[in-house]
Ligand SMILES: Nc1ncnc2c1ncn2[C@@H]1O[C@H](COP(=O)(O)OP(=O)(O)OP(=O)(O)O)[C@@H](O)[C@H]1O
């Protein structure tokens with residue numbers, strides 16, 4: 001697939017200052033600053049209702065901000081949102097493919113919204129259908145497509161104008177693991193082509209695998225923003241032992257015996273106990289001494305950072 | 317933003333609306349035949365049944381056979397119904413259930429483009445429906461001459477006005493049920509008081525004066541002479557009223573749609 005991102009060079013993809021949106025007297029986005037470079041893959045992470053979609057919509061000129069300054073692809077938003085969107089592709093949180101059309105017609109019709117002639121879209125049709133792996137289903141109505149196929153078609157639809165910037169709101173939510181892997185692979189390809197990717201997700205693995213940087217948003221604030229590796233490094237001990245079921249109960253029983261826990265941080269989460277440590281060997285020694293083998297060891301992940309920074313209580 | 321802020325801002329005109337129109341045309345083409353037959357069967361039945369049955373009792377109206385008088389009225393009412401249904405039910409479905417508008421707005425389209433595209437499309441449907449009836453009327457010998465072709469541009473303008481009014485209702489509507497108010501409070505009275513089925517002059521004077529505010533009445537006053545071969549009284553006045561309706565309703569419906577969607 002050709003790519004249009006080459007010339008943008010030094011112009012940042014997104015600059016936002018003091019981005020704020022009020023709904024019913026509440027600041028659901030509250031003074032967010034963002035700087036995203038062209039060609040970067042950037043993730044917005046946050047619990048339900050954190051303000052991810054609202055932030056994305058403001059950047060795209062779909063929701064007017066209550067306060068703040070936005071520049072996307074060098075265009076002031078919302079004033080020049082139309083000009084910016086000509087160079088952007090959008091995958092919304094909820095699919096809104098056109099139910100009156102087949103797969104192919106969806107692409108042609110969407111191209112027309114960008115001012116593309118039928119012929120121009122037809123010329124890229126093979127490529128777009130292949131990208132979505134829907135070549136065989138090109139003439140089927142979209143009602144017959146699986147969730148994964150619909151998502152892929154929505155992604156292909158966002159590419160009809162060969163965009164420099166792709167904004168994806170939860171691109172893989174609700175998909176099975178195979179379909180999700182598939183989307184990730186597509187997103188990797190798009191990144192390699194030099195396009196800027198801005199996505200929101202609830203899958204920390206998605207952000208860790210795909211993104212150069214991630215911002216964790218909670219209650220409309222950015223609580224941390226850095227590369228996934230540095231976020232882990234800065235906010236959490238690198239080693240984790242996970243105890244489940246009986247082992248967790250056993251651990252808690254031992255603890256009430258008054259064991260000292262120097263250097264370890266214990267985080268009980270429902271039926272599971274997480275024990276974080278700075279050094280792998282001493283962590284494992286301590287755990288083994290208390291409850292023997294059978295525990296699960298893993299390196300700390302972005303998910304641990306996320307839970308640490310946004311707390312464990314349910315949202316919504 | 318408040319409603320008034322939106323109303324103060326004129327709609328941004330651009331040719332982008334044609335993509336919306338084209339989308340709807342592509343869908344319509346798939347079901348063209350049933351759609352034409354469905355939309356034109358009912359008015360045709362009215363024309364034949366009322367024209368023939370009622371015509372027996374009524375005889376001549378405004379010195380023409382009742383069927384001839386009625387044909388021009390039915391052309392106008394078919395235009396109104398065609399534009400209204402499209403701009404209410406179909407557009408509302410695309411606005412809500414299908415989220416077609418949301419998809420368009422993620423492309424470089426504005427709310428004003430989408431609303432205009434829907435209005436022009438609904439007017440196109442009005443034109444299609446009305447043309448079918450003009451054709452049948454001509455085949456039945458109910459049309460005076462080739463100047464009846466001038467009905468078509470008038471119908472297109474009328475379609476824009478009726479679609480614009482309906483689009484205001486669509487932009488305000490919380491559900492499909494809401495449309496019933498519009499039919500009972502606006503459409504039906506307008507249909508009965510605009511000279512479609514009987515001359516306005518047979519109504520009490522106060523009602524006649526009130527009817528001057530109804531766009532359908534002005535459409536009928538233009539279309540009837542064009543179809544039956546009479547001279548038009550004050551054509552510019554009628555065209556002017558229709559044009560005012562077109563501009564005002566597009567302005568208002570675009571503002572209301574912006575208020576609904578840009579949040
Ligand atoms: N149009 C609106 N009117 C009123 N409140 C809104 C509107 N849009 C969003 N909100 C509120 O703003 C908050 C943030 O919503 P937003 O959709 O941005 O969250 P999110 O981070 O995308 O959540 P999720 O992960 O569930 O998609 C929520 O409390 C939501 O109810």
Ligand SMILES: [Mg+2]
Nearest residue numbers: 052053054093
């Ligand atoms: Mg969201």
